[in-house]
Amino acid sequence: VSRRLEEFDVEEKPSSVLEEKYSNLTIIHSAVKSLRTHTHCVETADGRVFGYEKLCICSGARPKLLTQENPHVLGIRDTDSAQEFQKRLSKAKRIVVVGNGGIALELVYEVRRCEVIWAVKDKAIGNTFFDAGAAQFLIPSLEGDKEQAAAPCKRQRFTTEEPAPDAAQTFTADEYSRGQNPGPVESGSALGPDWHRGIELQGAEQASRRVSVEYQCEVEHIFTSEEFLDSSKQTPKPDSGSWPVYVQLTNGETFGCDFVVSATGVVPNTEPFLHGNNFLLADDGGLQVDDHMMTSEPDVYAAGDVCSACWEHSPLWQQMRLWTQARQMGWYAGRCMAADILSEPIDLDFCFELFSHVTKFFNYKVVLLGKFNAQGLGSNHELLVRCTKGQEYVKVVLSGGRMVGAVLIGETDLEETFENLILNQMDLTAYGEELLNPDIDIEDYFD
Incomplete structure (x- = not known):
């Protein structure tokens, strides 16, 4: 788009494609069980142990779910959970979306034929990305019919319901939240740009679009249908019929719905790397890295959402947990590891001079700079x-x-x-x- 701004497509492919392209690359389908930095080795969930000279942790972040216990609360993080969302939405008449970041913004705009109650904790929508003025500019887009943007979708899932015999088993976010995933972390990468292009986000209502925004509020309590009926204190807005789940907000409103989408941000996915090691963590829970993407443990680097940039930032740059930055960090971390092995000096990459991000919200191109x-x-x-x-x-x-x-x-x-x-x-x-x-x-x- 410009010297510092890039747009890119994300395409899911089997890992064998990369292994065939790069003969020095081996991909292991397993979760990490433990990391022992003093002996320079990693143990995987299937019992294998791998030694390393240099290690880069790129385990991303996981959703901050409102609750892990309730089967009616769904987080959207990877292609599996997006698929689960599509399946549930097809039978839904009303959903409650909680959160004000990128996923919530895209989701509220894309959903059709289903009433959406959108709970945001701020005075305006999209607080992470823009001010109240820009929010006012975008709000009319929620009221009219969505423009159809024709674009090819390359996001076919390779984590299918019928995995190859040697493939690792995958779980939806919903199964994970109910404790059915034996692994220590959720599978699947962050969705990235245009994740909704390849799936039909339609509910079971006749009306094309109905979005109601509840500002400056958070979730106070989530009730099951039984709990709600037992509690005579609750006074929901007049609803026809009963709902599987009820959401009480801090502004006093209570809404019944088919399910709740928790889109309240992410936390760095540092488990299980911390146990037995001495990593320094930033205030946001990320692994602290210096200007060579190196953590506090020798020969261990980190890049993307799992890390926190703890060098002195350029006056025009800040870290945000976005695809663009994860990609830049990963590229730079690889160069830093190679430079260290070759004992060559390396300067901080120029991409950290100026914050730049290009995306799309409500079918408008959005560019953020500095x-x-x-x-x-x-x-x-x-x-x-x-x-x-x-x-x-x-x-x-x-x-x-x-x-x-x-x-x-x-x-x-x-x-x-x-x-x-x-x-x-x-x-x-x-x-x-x-x-x-x-x-x-x-x-x-x-x-």
């Missing part, structure tokens, strides 16, 4: 905003007259220009609000 939400700037910043209803939303964050962040929603064609202005740190004081004047070809001006 301190796009004025993160860590306090009151020492100003915002310039341009909005054309139904077309584009452009926000620029300036600090000391220099651009430090931007949010671009829609086909603005400004990402490359703004990326350069942020990296160059050019003083833009003289331009003032003209910077976003739609009658000026700013791209051509700064070329």
